[in-house]
Amino acid sequence: MHYTKHFPPPNTMKTTSLLLSVLCLLSSVLCSGGAAAQQLPFPFTPPFSHYNIHSFAWVWDGQAWRELPRNGARVLDRPSGQVGKQIIGTLTIDGHFAPPAISGQNLVLAYRSYNDIKTYAGLPQGETGIEVVPLDIATPLGKNHSVRTARLMRQGEASATFGDKRLPLSVLKITNNYGVYHFIYLATPLPAGRYALYLPERAYEFEVK
Numbered sequence: 001m002h003y004t005k006h007f008p009p010p011n012t013m014k015t016t017s018l019l020l021s022v023l024c025l026l027s028s029v030l031c032s033g034g035a036a037a038q039q040l041p042f043p044f045t046p047p048f049s050h051y052n053i054h055s056f057a058w059v060w061d062g063q064a065w066r067e068l069p070r071n072g073a074r075v076l077d078r079p080s081g082q083v084g085k086q087i088i089g090t091l092t093i094d095g096h097f098a099p100p101a102i103s104g105q106n107l108v109l110a111y112r113s114y115n116d117i118k119t120y121a122g123l124p125q126g127e128t129g130i131e132v133v134p135l136d137i138a139t140p141l142g143k144n145h146s147v148r149t150a151r152l153m154r155q156g157e158a159s160a161t162f163g164d165k166r167l168p169l170s171v172l173k174i175t176n177n178y179g180v181y182h183f184i185y186l187a188t189p190l191p192a193g194r195y196a197l198y199l200p201e202r203a204y205e206f207e208v209k
Contacts, residue, residue, distance in 0.1 A: 057197055057204040059100050060108040068109075068197065068204035071095025075152060085158035086120040086200050093135065093148040093196065093205050104190030104208040109197050111182045111204075116175075118200050122156015128171045130184060133162040135194040135205075148194050148205065162198070 058065040072095040075087045082088065111130070119129045135148035155161040167190070172183040184197065190208045197204045 057109065057111045059102055059206050060110075061100060061102045065110065066100040066102075068206050069095060069097040069099055070203065071097055071099065071205045073196065073203035073205065085154075086160040088152045088154050088160045091133075091150045091152055091196060091198065091203055093194075093203065094146070095205075096145075099194070099205045099207045101207040101209040104192070107186040107190060107208075109184040109186075109206070111184070111197065111199060112179050114179045116180045117182070120157075120159040120200065122154075122159040124156075128173075128182065129159065129200050130169070130171055130182060131162055131166040131198045132169055132184065132186060133166050133196050133198060134190075135196055137194060148196070150196060150198075160200070 057068040059068060060066075071093045073091065073093045075089040076092045078087060078089040109132070117129055123129055133150045135150050138147050138149070139145065140147060150162055150165060152160045153163055155163075167186055168188055170185045170187070172185075174181045174183070192208050194205060194207050197206065
């Protein structure tokens, strides 16, 4: 599902009004589903205070937004012939920054960029190109240096996906003068482990404890 809401410039609105609007929108996302309906289990305060033009990603820990590290995320083992296409290969994360460790219940992530997410031909209708995937963990250089990976495959003409490994999610998009925000909600409880929040050509890491 893909929900889009455009707000007027932040300096023309009150924070309370903004929060109420986001709560109402997210409630409609989470509560549209019959037996799966549920109310937001926490106060929701979007990270609109970050004004840097660079991209940021966060996870909600139940009390505050916590920024996610990229941890050297990149795609390796790329096949040839990918000009003009979303890169496929092995998403590899091997940085040493400890990502936020949060509960796997009612997980909410957020991503902010100056422009909207780039998408590629072949992306199924109604999808955003955002995926969350569990990471395989290996320690080829010893237990103190882990390498976390997941395999990206071709989807359609030019897009990419983790296929059956990706997790079901809902996305709410909000656009204002500070950029484009995507709020990602995962209704399915996640087991402990490392995960990647993936957007075309960019990934961030988080941990479920």
